Amino acid sequence: MGRMSRGLAHDLNNLITPISTFLQLAASATRPSDPGAELLPIALRNVDTVRAYINEALFFSQNQVPQFQADRLDFLVCKGVELAETKLHQDEGMAIVVHELPEVTIHMDAVLILRLISNLLSNAIDASPPGAKVEIDLQTLARTEPHRDWYRLRVIDHGEGISKENLKRVFTPYFTTKDHGDERRGFGLGLAISRKIVHLHGGNLKIESEQNRGTVVAVDLPSRPIQNAHAPVTAPL
Numbered sequence: 001m002g003r004m005s006r007g008l009a010h011d012l013n014n015l016i017t018p019i020s021t022f023l024q025l026a027a028s029a030t031r032p033s034d035p036g037a038e039l040l041p042i043a044l045r046n047v048d049t050v051r052a053y054i055n056e057a058l059f060f061s062q063n064q065v066p067q068f069q070a071d072r073l074d075f076l077v078c079k080g081v082e083l084a085e086t087k088l089h090q091d092e093g094m095a096i097v098v099h100e101l102p103e104v105t106i107h108m109d110a111v112l113i114l115r116l117i118s119n120l121l122s123n124a125i126d127a128s129p130p131g132a133k134v135e136i137d138l139q140t141l142a143r144t145e146p147h148r149d150w151y152r153l154r155v156i157d158h159g160e161g162i163s164k165e166n167l168k169r170v171f172t173p174y175f176t177t178k179d180h181g182d183e184r185r186g187f188g189l190g191l192a193i194s195r196k197i198v199h200l201h202g203g204n205l206k207i208e209s210e211q212n213r214g215t216v217v218a219v220d221l222p223s224r225p226i227q228n229a230h231a232p233v234t235a236p237l
Contacts, residue, residue, distance in 0.1 A: 012054050020047045056189045066109035066200050068225065073151065074101040076110055077138060080117030084125065092130035096121065099137035104151050107224040108201055116197045119190045120155040120217050127159035127215060141220070149223040156216050162209040170207060171195050194219075201225055 027040045081096050088094050124134040135156040143149055162170065173192045191207075198205040202225035209215035 013051065016047060016051055016054075020044070020051070023047060056193065064112070064196070064200055066112060066225075068107045068109060070105055070107050071110045073104040073106050073108070073113070073153070073221070074138060076114055077101060077117060077136060077153065080114055080121060081136065083114075083118055084121035087122070088125065094125065094128060094130065095133050096125075097133050097135045099135065101138045102140055104138060104140070105223075106151065106221060108221070112197045112200065113221075116194050116219070117153075117155075119194045120219070123190060124155050124157035124159070124215070124217075127161075128157045129159060132158050151221050151223070153219040153221065154216060156214065158214040161211040161213050161215055162207070163211055167207065167209055 023040060023044050027044060030037045030040060078098065078101070081098055085096055088096070121134065121136070128134055135154075137154050137156075139152045139154070141150040141152055170191050173189055195205045198219055198221070201221055203219060203221040206218045206220075207215065208218070
Protein backbone atom coordinates (compact mmCIF):
# COMPACT_ATOMS: atom_id res chain seq x y z
CA MET A 1 0.00 0.00 0.00
CA GLY A 2 2.85 2.36 0.82
CA ARG A 3 4.53 1.80 -2.56
CA MET A 4 1.20 2.19 -4.35
CA SER A 5 0.47 5.45 -2.49
CA ARG A 6 3.88 6.86 -3.37
CA GLY A 7 3.41 5.93 -7.02
CA LEU A 8 -0.03 7.53 -7.16
CA ALA A 9 1.22 10.69 -5.44
CA HIS A 10 4.10 11.12 -7.90
CA ASP A 11 1.82 10.52 -10.90
CA LEU A 12 -0.80 12.97 -9.64
CA ASN A 13 1.86 15.62 -9.03
CA ASN A 14 3.05 15.20 -12.63
CA LEU A 15 -0.52 15.47 -13.95
CA ILE A 16 -1.29 18.58 -11.91
CA THR A 17 1.85 20.53 -12.89
CA PRO A 18 0.73 21.49 -16.44
CA ILE A 19 -2.76 22.32 -15.16
CA SER A 20 -1.31 24.65 -12.56
CA THR A 21 1.01 26.26 -15.13
CA PHE A 22 -1.85 26.80 -17.59
CA LEU A 23 -4.06 28.39 -14.94
CA GLN A 24 -1.27 30.75 -13.86
CA LEU A 25 -0.70 31.84 -17.47
CA ALA A 26 -4.44 32.26 -18.01
CA ALA A 27 -4.77 34.34 -14.85
CA SER A 28 -1.97 36.70 -15.93
CA ALA A 29 -3.56 37.21 -19.38
CA THR A 30 -7.17 37.56 -18.23
CA ARG A 31 -8.89 40.89 -17.62
CA PRO A 32 -11.38 41.25 -14.74
CA SER A 33 -14.19 41.75 -17.24
CA ASP A 34 -13.46 38.53 -19.15
CA PRO A 35 -15.96 35.68 -18.78
CA GLY A 36 -14.89 33.25 -16.10
CA ALA A 37 -12.22 35.59 -14.69
CA GLU A 38 -13.63 35.18 -11.20
CA LEU A 39 -13.20 31.40 -11.42
CA LEU A 40 -9.46 31.43 -12.10
CA PRO A 41 -8.36 32.29 -8.52
CA ILE A 42 -10.68 29.58 -7.19
CA ALA A 43 -9.27 27.03 -9.64
CA LEU A 44 -5.68 27.95 -8.72
CA ARG A 45 -6.47 27.68 -5.01
CA ASN A 46 -8.09 24.29 -5.52
CA VAL A 47 -5.07 23.01 -7.45
CA ASP A 48 -2.81 24.19 -4.62
CA THR A 49 -5.06 22.37 -2.14
CA VAL A 50 -4.87 19.15 -4.16
CA ARG A 51 -1.07 19.46 -4.36
CA ALA A 52 -0.86 20.00 -0.60
CA TYR A 53 -3.05 16.95 -0.04
CA ILE A 54 -0.82 14.83 -2.29
CA ASN A 55 2.31 15.99 -0.47
CA GLU A 56 0.77 15.15 2.91
CA ALA A 57 -0.23 11.68 1.71
CA LEU A 58 3.23 11.15 0.21
CA PHE A 59 4.94 12.16 3.45
CA PHE A 60 2.71 9.87 5.51
CA SER A 61 3.29 6.87 3.25
CA GLN A 62 7.08 7.21 3.21
CA ASN A 63 9.43 5.37 5.52
CA GLN A 64 11.10 8.36 7.15
CA VAL A 65 14.67 8.08 8.41
CA PRO A 66 15.34 10.95 10.82
CA GLN A 67 18.65 12.78 10.52
CA PHE A 68 19.52 13.22 14.18
CA GLN A 69 21.71 16.12 15.22
CA ALA A 70 22.08 18.05 18.45
CA ASP A 71 19.99 21.21 18.09
CA ARG A 72 18.17 23.78 20.21
CA LEU A 73 14.51 22.85 20.69
CA ASP A 74 13.67 26.27 22.18
CA PHE A 75 14.99 28.01 19.05
CA LEU A 76 12.90 25.69 16.89
CA VAL A 77 9.77 26.50 18.90
CA CYS A 78 10.34 30.21 18.25
CA LYS A 79 10.81 29.54 14.54
CA GLY A 80 7.61 27.51 14.42
CA VAL A 81 5.73 30.33 16.13
CA GLU A 82 7.07 32.86 13.61
CA LEU A 83 5.86 30.71 10.74
CA ALA A 84 2.45 30.21 12.35
CA GLU A 85 2.01 33.93 13.01
CA THR A 86 2.16 34.65 9.28
CA LYS A 87 -0.98 32.52 8.91
CA LEU A 88 -2.95 34.15 11.70
CA HIS A 89 -6.19 35.83 10.72
CA GLN A 90 -5.24 39.31 11.93
CA ASP A 91 -8.77 40.63 11.57
CA GLU A 92 -9.89 38.05 14.12
CA GLY A 93 -7.54 39.41 16.80
CA MET A 94 -5.81 36.08 17.46
CA ALA A 95 -2.35 35.76 19.01
CA ILE A 96 0.21 33.13 19.97
CA VAL A 97 1.58 33.45 23.50
CA VAL A 98 5.01 31.92 24.06
CA HIS A 99 5.77 31.27 27.71
CA GLU A 100 9.34 31.51 28.94
CA LEU A 101 11.35 28.79 27.26
CA PRO A 102 14.24 27.02 28.96
CA GLU A 103 17.40 26.40 26.95
CA VAL A 104 16.95 22.87 25.62
CA THR A 105 19.33 20.93 23.36
CA ILE A 106 18.22 17.52 22.09
CA HIS A 107 19.20 15.11 19.33
CA MET A 108 16.50 15.48 16.69
CA ASP A 109 15.67 15.92 13.03
CA ALA A 110 15.03 19.68 13.04
CA VAL A 111 13.03 19.58 9.78
CA LEU A 112 10.63 16.98 11.17
CA ILE A 113 10.27 18.64 14.57
CA LEU A 114 9.56 21.99 12.92
CA ARG A 115 6.84 20.29 10.90
CA LEU A 116 5.44 18.82 14.11
CA ILE A 117 5.33 22.23 15.81
CA SER A 118 3.76 23.85 12.75
CA ASN A 119 1.07 21.14 12.54
CA LEU A 120 0.11 21.52 16.20
CA LEU A 121 0.01 25.31 16.06
CA SER A 122 -2.05 25.24 12.86
CA ASN A 123 -4.61 22.91 14.48
CA ALA A 124 -4.80 25.12 17.56
CA ILE A 125 -5.31 28.26 15.48
CA ASP A 126 -8.05 26.64 13.38
CA ALA A 127 -9.86 25.49 16.55
CA SER A 128 -9.74 28.92 18.22
CA PRO A 129 -12.46 31.57 18.06
CA PRO A 130 -11.80 35.23 17.17
CA GLY A 131 -9.83 37.06 19.85
CA ALA A 132 -8.51 33.86 21.40
CA LYS A 133 -4.91 33.11 22.31
CA VAL A 134 -2.93 29.98 21.56
CA GLU A 135 -0.29 29.18 24.17
CA ILE A 136 2.92 27.20 23.82
CA ASP A 137 5.41 26.24 26.50
CA LEU A 138 8.36 23.95 27.09
CA GLN A 139 9.12 22.19 30.36
CA THR A 140 11.96 20.09 31.68
CA LEU A 141 10.59 16.91 33.26
CA ALA A 142 11.97 15.23 36.36
CA ARG A 143 14.89 12.96 35.48
CA THR A 144 14.09 9.24 35.63
CA GLU A 145 16.94 7.91 33.49
CA PRO A 146 20.67 8.30 34.17
CA HIS A 147 21.80 9.01 30.60
CA ARG A 148 19.12 11.25 29.14
CA ASP A 149 16.52 13.87 30.01
CA TRP A 150 12.90 14.35 28.95
CA TYR A 151 11.14 17.53 27.88
CA ARG A 152 7.47 18.35 27.42
CA LEU A 153 6.22 20.69 24.70
CA ARG A 154 2.61 21.82 25.11
CA VAL A 155 0.32 23.62 22.68
CA ILE A 156 -2.83 24.93 24.35
CA ASP A 157 -5.90 26.42 22.75
CA HIS A 158 -9.13 27.66 24.30
CA GLY A 159 -11.35 26.79 21.39
CA GLU A 160 -14.14 24.42 20.57
CA GLY A 161 -12.47 21.32 21.96
CA ILE A 162 -12.88 17.74 20.78
CA SER A 163 -15.74 15.43 21.64
CA LYS A 164 -14.98 12.17 23.45
CA GLU A 165 -16.05 10.23 20.38
CA ASN A 166 -13.78 12.18 18.05
CA LEU A 167 -10.90 12.14 20.54
CA LYS A 168 -10.68 8.38 19.99
CA ARG A 169 -10.30 8.91 16.24
CA VAL A 170 -8.08 11.99 15.86
CA PHE A 171 -4.99 9.93 15.02
CA THR A 172 -6.81 7.89 12.38
CA PRO A 173 -5.44 8.82 8.92
CA TYR A 174 -7.88 10.87 6.83
CA PHE A 175 -10.25 11.49 9.74
CA THR A 176 -11.01 15.21 9.98
CA THR A 177 -13.63 17.53 11.44
CA LYS A 178 -12.28 20.47 9.40
CA ASP A 179 -14.42 19.92 6.32
CA HIS A 180 -15.34 23.57 5.71
CA GLY A 181 -14.59 23.43 1.99
CA ASP A 182 -12.29 26.48 2.17
CA GLU A 183 -8.59 27.07 2.80
CA ARG A 184 -9.01 25.80 6.37
CA ARG A 185 -10.21 22.41 5.19
CA GLY A 186 -8.26 19.59 6.76
CA PHE A 187 -6.88 16.46 5.11
CA GLY A 188 -7.05 14.26 8.20
CA LEU A 189 -3.30 13.59 8.20
CA GLY A 190 -1.90 16.36 10.41
CA LEU A 191 -2.15 14.58 13.75
CA ALA A 192 -1.27 11.17 12.27
CA ILE A 193 1.90 12.72 10.81
CA SER A 194 2.62 14.53 14.08
CA ARG A 195 2.41 11.31 16.09
CA LYS A 196 4.60 9.55 13.51
CA ILE A 197 7.28 12.24 13.91
CA VAL A 198 7.13 12.02 17.71
CA HIS A 199 7.44 8.22 17.65
CA LEU A 200 10.39 8.45 15.25
CA HIS A 201 12.11 10.45 17.98
CA GLY A 202 11.23 7.89 20.67
CA GLY A 203 8.70 10.22 22.27
CA ASN A 204 5.00 10.30 23.06
CA LEU A 205 2.09 12.53 22.08
CA LYS A 206 -1.00 12.95 24.23
CA ILE A 207 -4.16 15.01 23.72
CA GLU A 208 -6.53 16.18 26.44
CA SER A 209 -9.64 18.04 25.40
CA GLU A 210 -13.06 19.05 26.56
CA GLN A 211 -15.78 20.43 24.33
CA ASN A 212 -16.11 24.23 24.54
CA ARG A 213 -13.14 24.34 26.95
CA GLY A 214 -10.19 23.85 24.62
CA THR A 215 -7.42 21.35 23.94
CA VAL A 216 -3.96 20.62 25.31
CA VAL A 217 -1.52 18.70 23.14
CA ALA A 218 1.53 17.45 25.07
CA VAL A 219 4.61 16.13 23.29
CA ASP A 220 7.23 14.37 25.41
CA LEU A 221 10.65 14.13 23.77
CA PRO A 222 13.88 12.59 25.09
CA SER A 223 17.20 14.40 24.88
CA ARG A 224 18.40 11.53 22.70
CA PRO A 225 16.49 8.59 21.19
CA ILE A 226 17.30 4.97 21.94
CA GLN A 227 18.95 3.51 18.86
CA ASN A 228 16.88 0.93 16.99
CA ALA A 229 13.84 1.57 19.16
CA HIS A 230 10.75 0.23 17.41
CA ALA A 231 8.21 1.57 19.86
CA PRO A 232 7.90 4.84 21.78
CA VAL A 233 9.33 4.81 25.29
CA THR A 234 7.04 5.91 28.06
CA ALA A 235 8.07 9.34 29.25
CA PRO A 236 8.04 10.28 32.91
CA LEU A 237 4.70 11.54 34.20
